[in-house]
Amino acid sequence: MSWMDDGGFEMQAFTAQDGRPMARMVFCTSTGQTYFTLTKTExxxxxxxxxxILKEMEETK
Incomplete structure (x- = not known):
């Protein structure tokens, strides 16, 4: 299993206090968790x- 399958990466949508749609991205590593709060544009x-990147990777097959 990859680190993503083991819960090492997660994204959640939520609504900010001012009503804007936001997302929380979490990376879990051996040294702890890192959180990023992103706007819809981000x-x-x-x-x-x-x-x-996926398109680039497919071209190099």
Missing amino acids: VQRVRRECGR
């Missing part, structure tokens, strides 16, 4: 970059 940027 999540969209991460998604776009992941798509770009």
